Amino acid sequence: xxxxxxxxxxxxxxxxxxxxxxxxxxxxxxxxxxxxxxxxxxxxxxxxxxxxxxxxxxxxxxxxxxxxxxxxxxxxxxxxxxxxxxxxxxxxxxxxxxxxxxxxxxxxxxxxxxxxxxxxxxxxxxxxxxxxxxxxxxxxxxxxxxxxxxxxxxxxxxxxxxxxx
Amino acid sequence: xxxxxxxxxxxxxxxxxxxxxxxxxxxxxxxxxxxxxxxxxxxxxxxxxxxxxxxxxxxxxxxxxxxxxxxxxxxxxxxxxxxxxxxxxxxxxxxxxxxxxxxxxxxxxxxxxxxxxxxxxxxxxxxxxxxxxxxxxxxxxxxxxxxxxxxxxxxxxxxxxxxxxxxxxxxxxxxxxxxxxxxxxxxxxxxxxxxxxxxxxxxxxxxxxxxxxxxxxxxxxxxxxxxxxxxxxxxxxxxxxxxxxxxxxxxxxxxxxxxxxxxxxxxxxxxxxxxxxxxxxxxxxxxxxxxxxxxxxxxxxxxxxxxxxxxxxxxxxxxxxxxxxxxxxxxxxxxxxxxxxxxxxxxxxxxxxxxxxxxxxxxxxxxxxxxxxxxxxxxxxxxxxxxxxxxxxxxxxxxxxxxxxxxxxxxxxxxxxxxxxxxxxxxxxxxxxxxxxxxxxxxxxxxxxxxxxxxxxxxxxxxxxxxxxxxxxxxxxxxxxxxxxxxxxxxxxxxxxxxxxxxxxxxxxxxxxxxxxxxxxxxxxxxxxxxxxxxxxxxxxxxxxxxxxxxxxxxxxxxxxxxxxxxxxxxxxxxxxxxxxxxxxxxxxxxxxxxxxxxxxxxxxxxxxxxxxxxxxxxxxxxxxxxxxxxxxxxxxxxxxxxxxxxxxxxxxxxxxxxxxxxxxxxxxxxxxxxxxxxxxxxxxxxxxxxxxxxxxxxxxxxxxxxxxxxxxxxxxxxxxxxxxxxxxxxxxxxxxxxxxxxxxxxxxxxxxxxxxxxxxxxxxxxxxxxxxxxxxxxxxxxx
Numbered sequence: 001x002x003x004x005x006x007x008x009x010x011x012x013x014x015x016x017x018x019x020x021x022x023x024x025x026x027x028x029x030x031x032x033x034x035x036x037x038x039x040x041x042x043x044x045x046x047x048x049x050x051x052x053x054x055x056x057x058x059x060x061x062x063x064x065x066x067x068x069x070x071x072x073x074x075x076x077x078x079x080x081x082x083x084x085x086x087x088x089x090x091x092x093x094x095x096x097x098x099x100x101x102x103x104x105x106x107x108x109x110x111x112x113x114x115x116x117x118x119x120x121x122x123x124x125x126x127x128x129x130x131x132x133x134x135x136x137x138x139x140x141x142x143x144x145x146x147x148x149x150x151x152x153x154x155x156x157x158x159x160x161x162x163x164x165x
Numbered sequence: 166x167x168x169x170x171x172x173x174x175x176x177x178x179x180x181x182x183x184x185x186x187x188x189x190x191x192x193x194x195x196x197x198x199x200x201x202x203x204x205x206x207x208x209x210x211x212x213x214x215x216x217x218x219x220x221x222x223x224x225x226x227x228x229x230x231x232x233x234x235x236x237x238x239x240x241x242x243x244x245x246x247x248x249x250x251x252x253x254x255x256x257x258x259x260x261x262x263x264x265x266x267x268x269x270x271x272x273x274x275x276x277x278x279x280x281x282x283x284x285x286x287x288x289x290x291x292x293x294x295x296x297x298x299x300x301x302x303x304x305x306x307x308x309x310x311x312x313x314x315x316x317x318x319x320x321x322x323x324x325x326x327x328x329x330x331x332x333x334x335x336x337x338x339x340x341x342x343x344x345x346x347x348x349x350x351x352x353x354x355x356x357x358x359x360x361x362x363x364x365x366x367x368x369x370x371x372x373x374x375x376x377x378x379x380x381x382x383x384x385x386x387x388x389x390x391x392x393x394x395x396x397x398x399x400x401x402x403x404x405x406x407x408x409x410x411x412x413x414x415x416x417x418x419x420x421x422x423x424x425x426x427x428x429x430x431x432x433x434x435x436x437x438x439x440x441x442x443x444x445x446x447x448x449x450x451x452x453x454x455x456x457x458x459x460x461x462x463x464x465x466x467x468x469x470x471x472x473x474x475x476x477x478x479x480x481x482x483x484x485x486x487x488x489x490x491x492x493x494x495x496x497x498x499x500x501x502x503x504x505x506x507x508x509x510x511x512x513x514x515x516x517x518x519x520x521x522x523x524x525x526x527x528x529x530x531x532x533x534x535x536x537x538x539x540x541x542x543x544x545x546x547x548x549x550x551x552x553x554x555x556x557x558x559x560x561x562x563x564x565x566x567x568x569x570x571x572x573x574x575x576x577x578x579x580x581x582x583x584x585x586x587x588x589x590x591x592x593x594x595x596x597x598x599x600x601x602x603x604x605x606x607x608x609x610x611x612x613x614x615x616x617x618x619x620x621x622x623x624x625x626x627x628x629x630x631x632x633x634x635x636x637x638x639x640x641x642x643x644x645x646x647x648x649x650x651x652x653x654x655x656x657x658x659x660x661x662x663x664x665x666x667x668x669x670x671x672x673x674x675x676x677x678x679x680x681x682x683x684x685x686x687x688x689x690x691x692x693x694x695x696x697x698x699x700x701x702x703x704x705x706x707x708x709x710x711x712x713x714x715x716x717x718x719x720x721x722x723x724x725x726x727x728x729x730x731x732x733x734x735x736x737x738x739x740x741x742x743x744x745x746x747x748x749x750x751x752x753x754x755x756x757x758x759x760x761x762x763x764x765x766x767x768x769x770x771x772x773x774x775x776x777x778x779x780x781x782x783x784x785x786x787x788x789x790x791x792x793x794x795x796x797x798x799x800x801x802x803x804x805x806x807x808x809x810x811x812x813x814x815x816x817x818x819x820x821x822x823x824x825x826x827x828x829x830x831x832x833x834x835x836x837x838x839x840x841x842x843x844x845x846x847x848x849x850x851x852x853x854x855x856x857x858x859x860x861x862x863x864x865x866x867x868x869x870x871x872x873x874x875x876x877x878x879x880x881x882x883x884x885x886x887x888x889x890x891x892x893x894x895x896x897x898x899x900x901x902x903x904x905x906x907x908x909x910x911x912x913x914x915x916x917x918x919x920x921x922x923x924x925x926x927x928x929x930x931x932x933x934x935x936x937x938x939x940x941x942x943x944x945x946x947x948x949x
Contacts, residue, residue, distance in 0.1 A: 046351065
């Protein structure tokens with residue numbers, strides 16, 4: 001059984017106490033645990049969250065598998081999500097995805113061998129007027145072209161190499 | 166009060182209750198609207214979108230498509246089920262539901278009773294227009310009861326709505342989103358709920374199926390079925406056993422609006438497999454010789470006559486059973502009377518008899534309101550005293566869970582926490598035998614309260630004061646007459662203006678309340694003392710394993726030592742049949758006909774199925790044959806229910822006319838037993854807390870002898886152990902897993918388990934109904 005630092009456990013538990021029902025704090029607890037466990041929720045994180053929030057495990061698993069920003073499998077340090085909804089589809093998101101896949105050598109839903117990127121599709125980033133659009137980590141990129149994708153990835157790799165991870 | 170309104174459905178006017186949902190109105194009147202997520206017990210949620218129909222608020226307004234389950238009847242409403250648009254809509258909805266459903270109907274266990282199949286046909290969907298591959302899943306191991314087949318899921322959420330919302334189970338969930346929703350456990354494992362078997366019925370298709378039935382599968386239309394009453398506890402749920410080719414294949418709940426409504430517990434559903442157990446008696450035995458059952462019956466009469474001739478009629482006694490019908494037990498009494506004796510007893514001990522008789526008399530006296538299962542669901546404050554309700558009367562527990570869902574606080578007084586305790590407002594762990602005093606303290610707000618119980622009693626008194634329909638449930642199966650009285654007194658005292666308290670006792674067997682009302686029975690000690698003193702030479706036993714009444718095999722053997730002739734009528738091999746001189750085999754409960762009286766004094770008739778096999782006679786038929794062999798057949802013709810049992814003449818007439826498909830009738834007390842009166846409960850005794858008290862813990866799986874012959878029940882039964890509170894163990898320097906030898910103090914020993922939800926100074930051991938075949942095998946292993 002994996003344990004977490006007492007301080008984190010206390011922080012999570014105290015947070016739940018803010019609400020009339022502790023259950024309300026679950027998503028926040030899962031986000032915190034995801035950050036703690038390196039970007040995803042291993043099985044023990046589900047058990048821990050159930051224990052901290054005080055609800056049955058299936059309820060935690062239900063939430064953890066429902067939201068697309070909660071990951072139940074290991075992912076890369078940065079998540080690339082490319083919108084494939086209507087506007088982006090019309091503006092050529094397929095070519096964006098194709099360039100990313102070629103450049104990184106991974107398919108949709110896969111992680112690069114160096115553990116840097118995971119590529120996922122997303123349905124709308126609320127940026128339709130600047131389609132096609134994608135997000136890498138917390139950064140939003142718009143009006144994409146395949147060449148612009150190369151530039152973006154180059155700069156990310158460059159800053160990673162410079163230690164700005 | 167409800168108001169009647171007139172609505173029009175497909176051009177016909179119907180008078181209905183205002184506010185009732187349209188779907189239920191239609192289903193009740195035989196108007197089939199395809200539906201999935203709606204279930205009468207679970208209520209409407211409007212999730213599946215299948216029950217759409219055209220609904221107009223009045224005849225002059227245009228109808229629009231709406232979900233009938235979510236629409237409440239209002240005056241003048243016009244509903245068109247068969248409107249073209251509604252039909253096309255439903256057809257499209259079912260096509261979407263069927264997107265991922267495999268075409269495995271020919272090999273699916275649900276085939277023949279599949280709601281999805283029926284609704285698909287009803288909605289006229291035939292052709293699948295999508296070309297995508299169907300999504301597939303891995304299935305989980307969910308224990309010995311339920312088989313999981315997720316590919317068939319259509320995401321109606323009925324399973325989690327029953328399991329989690331209705332039955333308050335905590336280990337089945339819905340995972341994922343949109344077209345990848347998965348219903349199951351977080352990881353493989355046995356489903357924890359005592360009501361998991363109902364998933365089989367609640368699931369509209371074949372995702373959750375009966376694992377045992379799969380092993381011996383038959384199409385539902387090939388099963389021989391007849392409504393019966395469950396034999397595994399005193400609740401008396403109506404069930405539908407299904408036989409084929411001489412074996413029992415499965416048990417389903419049968420709808421009974423006055424008792425179990427739609428559901429049954431897992432002991433009732435999976436325990437019936439005892440019928441197929443190898444230790445079922447298949448032939449008669451006389452002094453070790455295997456002979457025809459009826460020949461044994463005739464020989465027994467010969468032997469009994471000889472004993473009566475030699476030692477007088479009082480040398481014969483009989484022991485009846487709480488798992489045999491009113492009729493069979495009465496016939497046993499008549500047989501005994503025909504031999505000239507009156508010594509017949511029904512219970513394991515004098516104390517159990519006294520408590521059960523008192524509880525049964527109070528129940529049918531009409532002096533207090535006795536709660537049925539549906540009544541229990543409406544209670545707004547519940548007190549449970551004297552045992553583990555889930556293990557001892559599981560379906561009562563399911564009804565209490567409905568009260569809990571509606572906000573009722575539950576207070577539990579018992580030595581050891583059971584499954585219901587996790588949902589209780591408060592539990593008080595008490596020494597066995599002190600429940601009565603605690604109950605009295607709650608009812609009497611002027612009574613002084615000890616410091617340990619202060620918080621509990623204060624909270625219970627407050628909840629009681631705030632309630633309008635409180636309910637008291639008390640055990641009548643442990644011989645605690647003081648508790649029976651205290652619960653009765655509680656009910657009377659707390660029924661005041663504006664508050665009606667109701668009461669229910671639970672008993673030790675399916676017909677224990679019935680035999681508790683027997684006229685002219687004797688305390689069991691009269692039989693055992695007579696045997697010990699050599700006054701009683703012959704004993705006739707009906708469907709009962711006497712070894713369960715003794716704490717050890719040696720005691721049992723010693724008690725039987727003086728018996729010259731022991732004759733047993735039973736359907737299974739037990740320690741008693743093994744020791745008997747004559748064994749007369751009868752058919753199993755589900756093949757017998759008769760009447761059981763449940764905990765609320767409700768009598769339900771069951772008409773058994775005639776299943777071909779080596780044994781074809783019911784216990785009553787064999788007894789009647791024996792009575793006739795004595796030339797006393799007239800006694801049978803003149804028998805009345807009100808002669809054999811202390812029930813009124815009116816009730817007796819009602820019982821005469823009772824049909825097996827009836828919800829059952831509640832009987833009223835006759836006049837022979839003492840009418841109930843309030844007797845003060847004993848004041849709390851200052852028993853020495855240093856002395857350990859023994860608590861025999863009942864389990865849903867493991868403590869009832871018939872269901873223990875069903876392999877999945879035996880698989881889930883506990884192993885023998887001795888339980889102590891961690892503090893007590895610490896004082897005794899005992900650790901978990903060590904051998905706790907309390908033979909001198911309490912006559913028990915075994916591996917120690919620590920349980921902080923056990924009362925202090927109490928030692929708990931499980932009540933285990935180990936089948937006799939297994940016991941003798943274990944003995945052989947020890948000898949070898």
